[in-house]
Amino acid sequence: MVSPTPNRPVPDAATQLDIYRRMSTIMQxxxxxxxxxxxxxxxxxxxxxRGQEVIPSAISVNLNDxxxxxxxxxxxHDMIAKGVPLRALWAxxxxxxxxxxxxxxxxxxxxxxxxxxxxxxxxVGSSMPIANGIAWAxxxxxxxxxxxxxxGDGASNIGAFHESLNMASVWKxxxxxxxxxxxxxxxxxxxxxxxxxxxxKRAIGYGMPGFTVDGNDPLEMYAAANEAxxxxxxxxxxxxxxxxxxxxxxxxxGDDDHYMTKEEKAAAMEKDPVPAFRARLIAxxxxxxxxxxxxxxxxxxxIQDAIDFALGSEVAGLEELTLDVYAATGAE
Amino acid sequence: xxAQTKKINIIQAINEAIAEAMEADPKVLVLGEDVAxxxxxxxxxxxxxxxxxxxxxxxxxxxxxxQAIMGAAIGAAISGFKxxxxxxxxxxxxxxxxxxxxxxxxxxxxxxxxxxxxxxxxMMTGAGIASGGQHSDFLEAWFAHTPGLKVVAxxxxxxxxxxxxxxxxxxxxxxxxxxxRAYGTTAEVxxxxxxIPLGKARIDQEGTDVTIxxxxxxxxxxxxxxxxxxxxxxxxxxxxLRTISPWDRETVLASVAKTGRAVIAHEAVRSxxxxxEISATIHEELFDVLKAPVQRLGGPFTSVPFAKALEDAxxxxxxxxxxxxxxxxxxx
Numbered sequence: 022m023v024s025p026t027p028n029r030p031v032p033d034a035a036t037q038l039d040i041y042r043r044m045s046t047i048m049q050x051x052x053x054x055x056x057x058x059x060x061x062x063x064x065x066x067x068x069x070x071r072g073q074e075v076i077p078s079a080i081s082v083n084l085n086d087x088x089x090x091x092x093x094x095x096x097x098h099d100m101i102a103k104g105v106p107l108r109a110l111w112a113x114x115x116x117x118x119x120x121x122x123x124x125x126x127x128x129x130x131x132x133x134x135x136x137x138x139x140x141x142x143x144x145v146g147s148s149m150p151i152a153n154g155i156a157w158a159x160x161x162x163x164x165x166x167x168x169x170x171x172x173g174d175g176a177s178n179i180g181a182f183h184e185s186l187n188m189a190s191v192w193k194x195x196x197x198x199x200x201x202x203x204x205x206x207x208x209x210x211x212x213x214x215x216x217x218x219x220x221x222k223r224a225i226g227y228g229m230p231g232f233t234v235d236g237n238d239p240l241e242m243y244a245a246a247n248e249a250x251x252x253x254x255x256x257x258x259x260x261x262x263x264x265x266x267x268x269x270x271x272x273x274x275g276d277d278d279h280y281m282t283k284e285e286k287a288a289a290m291e292k293d294p295v296p297a298f299r300a301r302l303i304a305x306x307x308x309x310x311x312x313x314x315x316x317x318x319x320x321x322x323x324i325q326d327a328i329d330f331a332l333g334s335e336v337a338g339l340e341e342l343t344l345d346v347y348a349a350t351g352a353e
Numbered sequence: 354x355x356a357q358t359k360k361i362n363i364i365q366a367i368n369e370a371i372a373e374a375m376e377a378d379p380k381v382l383v384l385g386e387d388v389a390x391x392x393x394x395x396x397x398x399x400x401x402x403x404x405x406x407x408x409x410x411x412x413x414x415x416x417x418x419x420q421a422i423m424g425a426a427i428g429a430a431i432s433g434f435k436x437x438x439x440x441x442x443x444x445x446x447x448x449x450x451x452x453x454x455x456x457x458x459x460x461x462x463x464x465x466x467x468x469x470x471x472x473x474x475x476m477m478t479g480a481g482i483a484s485g486g487q488h489s490d491f492l493e494a495w496f497a498h499t500p501g502l503k504v505v506a507x508x509x510x511x512x513x514x515x516x517x518x519x520x521x522x523x524x525x526x527x528x529x530x531x532x533x534r535a536y537g538t539t540a541e542v543x544x545x546x547x548x549i550p551l552g553k554a555r556i557d558q559e560g561t562d563v564t565i566x567x568x569x570x571x572x573x574x575x576x577x578x579x580x581x582x583x584x585x586x587x588x589x590x591x592x593x594l595r596t597i598s599p600w601d602r603e604t605v606l607a608s609v610a611k612t613g614r615a616v617i618a619h620e621a622v623r624s625x626x627x628x629x630e631i632s633a634t635i636h637e638e639l640f641d642v643l644k645a646p647v648q649r650l651g652g653p654f655t656s657v658p659f660a661k662a663l664e665d666a667x668x669x670x671x672x673x674x675x676x677x678x679x680x681x682x683x684x685x
Binding site for chain 1 (some may be wrong): 382411415416418420421423425426427428429430431434448452455460462463464465466468500501503524525
């Protein structure tokens with residue numbers, strides 16, 4: 022664990038509000054998603070990001086529109102933070118033709134290059150090798166674009182992690198490996214499946230800087246991301262960020278969390294990062310209660326609009342079944 | 354006026370195709386183990402000279418990391434580049450199957466057409482070089498069974514060059530299978546050879562009694578069988594499939610409609626092989642005109658063995674193909 026050093030970048034008030042806006046959108050979107058799954062209005066496996074709002078929000082305010090991300094099935098917070106339009110996002114989750122992928126990808130495969138979401142994978146660890154290729158492309162084009170590979174703590178035990186970090190380091194790629202360590206790989210507790218106390222230690226083995234960050238602290242997270250992005254843009258190569266966090270609603274929504282104690286879960290939820298940051302913004306004089314209520318109300322309206330848009334949209338025609346298998350034409 | 358030609362082997366043919374594509378399009382890249390000249394330009398020299406000519410940024414030797422190689426190729430491809438990745442041996446694709454099958458093949462479809470994956474994966478394989486069970490398999494049926502991939506397997510220098518040109522230009526991921534036994538095969542090839550379209554078989558010789566369909570190095574054995582049969586007065590229509598997926602149903606079915614008899618020969622194990630798909634299609638489409646059941650030849654359902662006598666027995670021989678043709682002629 023690397024202690025915070027003095028003179029780290031601090032987000033200004035507007036940036037802090039921007040982080041909170043993204044966090045609040047993710048949280049409210051999650052509440053709406055769980056409600057709609059619970060009532061059976063939409064049928065999908067739902068991997069709630071509740072509790073992990075800070076990480077992509079504090080990272081994304083350091084990114085440009087043309088920076089890229091590759092994320093995973095628990096990645097809806099990463100997509101919202103990067104700016105995927107809510108209407109197209111909800112329509113995809115609802116399997117409608119107006120969705121990001123015409124309803125053919127679904128919640129586990131949201132793709133929206135226009136906002137930089139290049140790949141969402143359902144395979145643990147597979148965001149990393151592809152992120153390298155996107156970063157390689159930026160390097161070849163002598164662009165300052167950076168690429169973020171999001172993954173979980175479980176993915177740091179899969180071969181793709183090892184291969185990707187090694188290659189990124191040897192090739193000095195402008196990629197940032199962001200491990201959202203929520204303490205559980207599916208149902209398996211971190212320490213029962215991982216050889217080191219901090220995943221960031223693994224960076225040493227690949228010759229790249231690695232840091233463990235409090236992934237629930239927006240200012241810590243912002244500083245770490247800001248420095249990693251600066252390194253990548255300067256051509257100094259990749260960084261591994263281990264962001265410690267907690268997921269509130271298990272692996273897949275509906276699981277009963279039998280692998281943890283009620284006390285442990287309650288203690289983690291006590292430290293809910295969204296209201297904590299909200300209170301901090303007010304205490305620090307960066308926003309008033311009224312200002313935040315107005316922002317939250319507007320976000321709620323945007324989410325409701327997106328849901329209405331999605332549920333009012335058509336399902337793709339059956340011709341889509343064999344379209345996009347290859348370019349231009351159907352399969353055969 | 355005859356076109357100017359040059360005598361080249363398959364290694365040179367593929368090298369020329371990649372070089373011409375790199376010359377014409379700065380987006381074409383090469384990556385793989387040992388592909389740069391510092392490492393010898395590939396283990397058999399297919400990429401020799403390319404890094405010297407086009408630079409180490411566009412022709413990158415990689416770590417022995419097949420997942421990372423394919424990930425880098427996929428990421429670059431969805432970012433607008435056209436990577437030609439070398440997976441040294443076809444058996445080594447097994448450690449990169451997630452990247453090839455879950456990602457390269459599916460990203461276009463799952464993204465609703467937003468992220469096409471224009472890449473080529475080259476690989477060599479084939480029994481007969483005393484490499485045993487993990488360096489020799491023909492696994493083309495696995496890839497042909499995967500929607501989103503195209504699969505190519507040339508038998509001669511002209512096709513190797515022309516098909517490689519088409520694969521690099523193709524907007525979708527192409528698996529390019531090179532048989533190590535055939536690398537040294539030479540032929541006069543037009544210097545300004547045009548790309549050979551994918552999905553088009555080549556009728557090597559016309560005939561009236563029986564159709565023989567083959568590809569890759571086994572095609573040469575089919576040609577020898579046809580010569581043998583000609584001495585017996587049997588007129589063989591000989592088809593080199595060239596592209597396995599999408600395969601040229603039209604040409605094969607038109608030929609069998611004419612001859613009423615068909616033999617299919619490949620190196621891969623016979624069970625569940627490409628021959629089964631072609632045979633089933635012929636029976637479905639031409640049941641009324643078939644004069645005999647289709648014969649299909651392939652390896653026995655076993656691993657490629659090391660001992661020379663066993664290895665020789667594994668691979669379909671021209672005498673096997675001729676015998677199968679005679680068997681169809683003895684029926685009906």
